Amino acid sequence: MTTASIAYPRGSAQLRNAYLKYVSQIVDARHPIAIATHDRDIIEALCTEHDSALKADHVEFEMLLGLGTEQLDALSAAGFTTREYVLFGTEWWLYVLNRIAEEPERIYTALIDAAG
Numbered sequence: 544m545t546t547a548s549i550a551y552p553r554g555s556a557q558l559r560n561a562y563l564k565y566v567s568q569i570v571d572a573r574h575p576i577a578i579a580t581h582d583r584d585i586i587e588a589l590c591t592e593h594d595s596a597l598k599a600d601h602v603e604f605e606m607l608l609g610l611g612t613e614q615l616d617a618l619s620a621a622g623f624t625t626r627e628y629v630l631f632g633t634e635w636w637l638y639v640l641n642r643i644a645e646e647p648e649r650i651y652t653a654l655i656d657a658a659g
Contacts, residue, residue, distance in 0.1 A: 553645075563588055570596050577626070579605040581646075583614065598622050607642060609656045610649055 551558035562585060569576045570593055578597075580586065586604070589597060596602070603624040606615045612627075619625045630638050643649050 559585060563592075567592065570599075570602060573599070573601055575601045577603050577605045581606055581611040581614070586614070586618070598624070600624075609653050610642060612656065 551561060559582075562580070566576065566578055566589060570589075578586075578589065597604075603626055604615065604618050605626045605628055606612075608627045608629045615625050615627060643653075
């Protein structure tokens, strides 16, 4: 079995649609959920579809410290529960490199945040 046979390609419509579908099912079931994404389109789609349901106690938005700070602040100001998470441990640098490889312009945001 190959990865392509069991996973949707990164950035594909199938992956986006599956993410939206499963988040919607979990939110509707009132099961605790942490929506961990920096994808503005996904967040906007969820907020459009579920606005008040996403403000319930069992839902929170999570983002990596230094990546998407303005977006997380805007969600918090709009009444959503938010959390920034920090990486630690021996593999933290590999994780950070992976996030930067996904979206190279994040390096500029990280440098600006570190200088501030």
